[in-house]
Amino acid sequence: MIKILKYSFYDLMRSRWSYVYFIFYLLLGFVLLFLNNEISKAVITLMNVIIVLVPLIGTIFGVMYFYNSREFTELLLAQPIKRTSIFLGQFLGVASSLTLSLVLGLGIPFMMYGLFRSNAIWDFSLLLVTGAFLTFIFTALAFNIALSNENKIKGFGYAVLLWLFLAVIYDGFFLMSLILLEEYPLDTFSLVASMLNPIDLSRTLILLKLDISALLGYTGAVFKKFFGTDYGLSISIVILFLWTILPILSLKFKASKKDF
């Protein structure tokens, strides 16, 4: 598995797309810092970008890589290598190269603008950790989709739809249900609902750092316990881990069942 991981990783490192992705983040970081002049404000803007873009790129890239390397995968399958290690190796290669581009692309400009001397460093590292989690989650989801759909167009369609659903539509339903059910106590419901969507979950995680004063404005014991203590942070991270592991397990399961 390590060998395949290494191969995928180096293959991607040499490919154009990784550089495009890296340069995109590099530019984004510089432009944000240039326009904002202040690290703490740039971190807030960056959060909006990471929450939306990282999943999108993870999904598209994952599906694309899977379909492109399909012939190579079939070749590997003919060799005496365990199936799970082929797919897991490929997945880890893609996800880790994307994460590397993200971390380096954003890290370099922020470091040059004096990140270590500012007090935004914790917010920024939380942002990068969340970005890494999102990359892993969405690449795994994309691999799942690509593995279940032979048809490329269909696969792409589902992947984009998945992103659109989790990034935008889910929140729309969420908001509607909160407003429709407003007579009932909703704090547990809203927390659970935001746990069920990895994008919402990472957003919550970042809110805990950036907007804690607004979040504490709501009257409710459950909210207060969740946001007011470390309880919220630890639960969010645990569930984010679950979100990463579950698609990987499903990928493993699917890969071993699939008839090529």
Next chain:
Amino acid sequence: MQFSYSLLFFLFLFCGGSVYGNTIEICESCPVRSIKEGISQASGYDTLLIKKGTYKEFNIVVDKPLTILGKGYPVVDGEDQGEIITIISDNVTVDGLFIINVGTSYTKDYAAIRVIKSKNFKIQNVVLEKLFFGIYLEKATDGIVYHNKIIGDAVEEFNSGNGIQLWYCKNIKVERNHVQRVRDGIYLEFSDEVIIKNNVSIDNVRYGLHFMFSNNDAYEGNTFENNGAGVAVMFSKNIRMSDNVFRKNWGTASFGLLLKEINDAEISGNIFEENTIGISIEGSNRIKYEKNSFTNNGWALKVRGACYGNSFVGNNFLYNSFDVSYNSKLNDNVFTGNYWSDYTGYDLDKNGVGDVPYRPVKLFSYIVNRTPETIILLRSLFMDIIDFSEKVSPVFTPDNLMDGAPLMKKVQ
């Protein structure tokens, strides 16, 4: 002419002589060993010099114009019996005492130092610990409360008292005091022409500063931090608040500053930082807000209704979750020339003023007002999209509520 001058001179000498009276020393080995004894022996305008030591006394009544001066912070221990010093005479100075263990009562407001119906008093350099009420001014006028330190151990509202309380007072200066962990740091009721300056009021159970029915007062340069509910100013006219710092007042009913029924006030140069609500405004009219900074608050301004003729000019709104929240469609307040960190417009003519107006009220803040749980959707893409569409064509937010001349750079 010559004669009248010399008469004046003699008069002055005579009066001066009576102001600087005798000094009575009080210590454990002196002839006078307690403060009460000292007061009974002293005549008007004498000085009681209290040497270092512990004096277990309470209900000390100062009924003559005396100067009570502590040397090396003598401890006056009330042993939780009741009130410690009660001043009922004019021209009394209390300086340099360390007063502890004021009695707690559910029927009487025992204070460490109480001033009743007196003029020209001065309370300075006093340290109060383990207190119920600290310095309680009752119908007193023309006095100074200067550089005192009040450190309480309050936990609950019902069995704790206020640090500095003014009740029916007039023309008092409260300056450079440090008040910590009491119920209300500084409390004013029916007190006019009071100046509250450069005090620090932190970690109090209820309010850092509490104002009721007090007119023509000023408070400036104070710091209010981490108080249960921040600062409340209610039912008062002509208040001037400037250069204060309101920080870290977090909680569901917590404000940097709560204004209720305040008319004709001036709020300028204050800093509101990391509060759940920076200023909560209710029924307040004709208030000028100038050059304040609102940084990292949940809500910078929460306007609850019946607020007319207020103007917000030249303020900084930086990185607040919500800049302004309104709960009605009616707006009679003016926002102009402020800096908003969320402003995304441009300045083509480079005059430092943005070319498109800024709308500080987001649709999302309406939704949160209605269904508070939706706060969890803060900063989500979906909310940004509907906020954007509301910005383009306002339906729910007052369409005249906007800053027509948003600044491109921070106000210094």
